[in-house]
Amino acid sequence: MGEFIIVQVGQCGNQIGGSLWPSILEEYNISKSDHENFKNGLINASKYCYEIKESFNSFFDISNVNCNNYSFSNLSDLKRNKVKARAICIDMEEKVVSRFSKSDLKFLFDKKAIITNYPGSANNWAEGYFSHGSKYKEKILESIVSCAEGCDNLHGFVLLYSMGGGTGSGLGSYILEQLEDFFPNIDRFVACVYSTGSEDVITAPYNMMLATQHLIEYATCVFPFENRALQEITTRKNIACESKFSSISSPFEDMNSIVVNLLLNITSGSRFTGQMNFDVNAIKTNMVPFPKMHFLSSSFSPIGINDWPTVSSNSTREKNFLKACSKDNQMMTFNPLVLKFQNEMLNFELFEILFADVGQAVISGMLLGRGDYTLTDMRKYIKILQKKTPFLDWSDKCVKMGLCDVPPVGHAFSMLSLFNSSSVINLFDCMSSKFQTLLNKKAHTHHYTSIEGFDFDFFYECQNTVADIREMYEEIKIPDTSTIPRLQPNINYEYKKFEIE
């Protein structure tokens, strides 16, 4: 099956990585020790053992395993066979990454793949991008190349970092750019955390704008996570993630587990079999109708314990689909199901309230049903979306469906949804206005300009790049009624003659 290389950069990136790897192991049904009897994995273990085994190489390098008929059931099996995670862990401070080396999973990470420095990037994008970028370029590329060489069929890089700090944001941008240069044909997916809602870093608006500029230019697809959205979901739902492995723990643990589950869902189509393909590589073809407009709102269900349906029936599956498409489950501000069904529009007032929300336009959508979902379910949901989602005249047929046989651990089914919509403008605007306020006062700019390589004009450049893409998303909302007539047929109507050959 296709392989992925996870590149985790900075504190946030590595903390997310810190919950990603234990979850991956759980998905592959690895237990901590020989004697443990697994409870969660049980459903998956017996039913999907073939699929699970076949796709183990997606996240792990098993080239050191020297028999064909391997099977891994616990950590010591992995250790014995020198299994390595396809991960590159980069942080410019030791704090987080060093926690890996104290965890149960320490042996999974190759020494070469861990790159650290002291004393961090001071929440300064320029320091991450210029100072650390130039200093660590060789080392980082070397470890990425060696990791890529261990892949037969590299499907993509998955980059994890926060936009608001210095290391993830700056060095992450730098790595993204390098990847485009060195691996132009390999997709680059970025799962990035926007600090909206957690204004704990004063210079975050600068860092976010500069890093966003790089996402626009160099990423294949971006899955933005607003910390505000993650916080809201964790307070609303009981996430209560607990892992059997000791790994990195952080106050963000519950929030990060949402990011992690989303990543597992997105990559599931490439790792497991299904009646209808959903390859991550197809995400860009389906979701990005115009170059650079690749910011996707994502969501899935079930998320928290409260959401867990007990039985699988047509109605529980449909409820779960509606949740996956509700605004409560979105990783950024967006409401996919705005329009109500006709018969629910009892009066005009209600009608107007509902349409007040429609300041958004959806240019593409994607649904992935995992586990028990059937074709009948999916056809029905696509109809629902086409009624309730503000697609444009030309985009209303642009819904991709996928079916994946293997559900997430412990569930009978789950639904992932992706949308490309103009609501990303909210994110750009929120970020730009804070950026503008800071820049007007020239607050903290000397920290940036004092870094070798950084020019003050970079502030204006990133502002323009973000403004341009914002404009593109704005333009699609304008209804365009001009139509170009179809081509005239060009045939000779004397064809109505019968000739026997």
Place this chain on the structure above:
Amino acid sequence: MSFLSFCYGHCGNQIGDVLYSTIFEDIKNDNASLYFNNSLKKWFNVQRNGKWEARCILVDTENKVIATRKHKIYGFKNVVTGCYGSSENNWAYGYNCQSDLVLDSILNMVRKENEKRHITSYMNILSSGGGSGSGVGSKVIEELKNEYPKKNILNAVILPYLNGDLNTQNYNTILSLAKLHSATDSSVLFENDKLYYTCSTKLRNNINFNDLNKVIAFQLASIFQPLTSENDTFSINQLTTHNLFKYLQLKSSFPSTQYYKFESSQTWRNKLYPLIKQYEEFKGFKDTLQLKTKIMMSAVITRGKDKPTVKELEWFQSARNFVNWIPKDYQFSQSHESRHFCGREKTLTILTNDNNICNFLNSTIENAWKLFTKKAYLHHYEKHDVSIEEFQSSFQKMEDILAGYSNL
């Protein structure tokens, strides 16, 4: 008569699997009858150790479907998959890039199969909406035609749901249908919408792709399984002699539609009636034009006890639903095989070259044209060397075909 089949992409391979098991189920308990032998020869190579091997080349750019094929009494030896990753639902990527990786090994296998025995027909199974089947498939089929211009090449093409199952399906469909139309003589088209409808009238529960695939496999097998009576030389090319009209559609008495309850009274008339009804109820639209079924050519294949009488098939003699510029003799042919098919007492399949495909063609062109004029998704195709001009000429071709069918 020997077939070499090709399954392309995710869809093609899923269907190929069901097709072969349908054929296998049909003949497995037979005692070396003529039917059995002909069928075996047609679809399988028998190896020295007595093991059967499907005469079939499986082509995919990723190995997910093929890898999970844990078999069975018969095997699939000819497998061309790279683990190259999917064709990204992009016809251009499949046609211009991924095909390079598999073309040589496919052509080699074809050469070897041709050395083993005289092969009369190549059958290609693919979906038009994706990237691998549609893109890689188009390329390989063109090459087959180049290398074997005299061979009989036919395609079974699965058409996507009209209201969308992937975002670039209409581009992929237009590009692949245009290529196949130039390269080959006959394509049997299966609309997923119609298959789904057929299943939904029969199965009350949830439907999956496998249910659709069973219908496709049943219909294909019912026309391609042997006809053992001596004067039956049915070939589907009889129905596509005109070089504009190359599309065929199948209707068959199983799985039965809502008339399932009549199945107990096993008469040909009862089998035929619901199928004819579909032709008569067809309503087509093209601009202001309202269309009723017009059939150019048709064939009826019956399998089971008692050949249907002329009277029972008299609908095919009525002028109302047939074009008037083709001599009657050529518009209808009938073939019968007295052996039961798939354990059913009577099976009836109608194969027609008719205008019922207009609605699909019209909507697909319309939806693709909307995206095209907005320039949506074009950069993915231009990246892999499919130019605006190529799009335009494919649109032109499809408009021509549509105009032809809607003016029958």
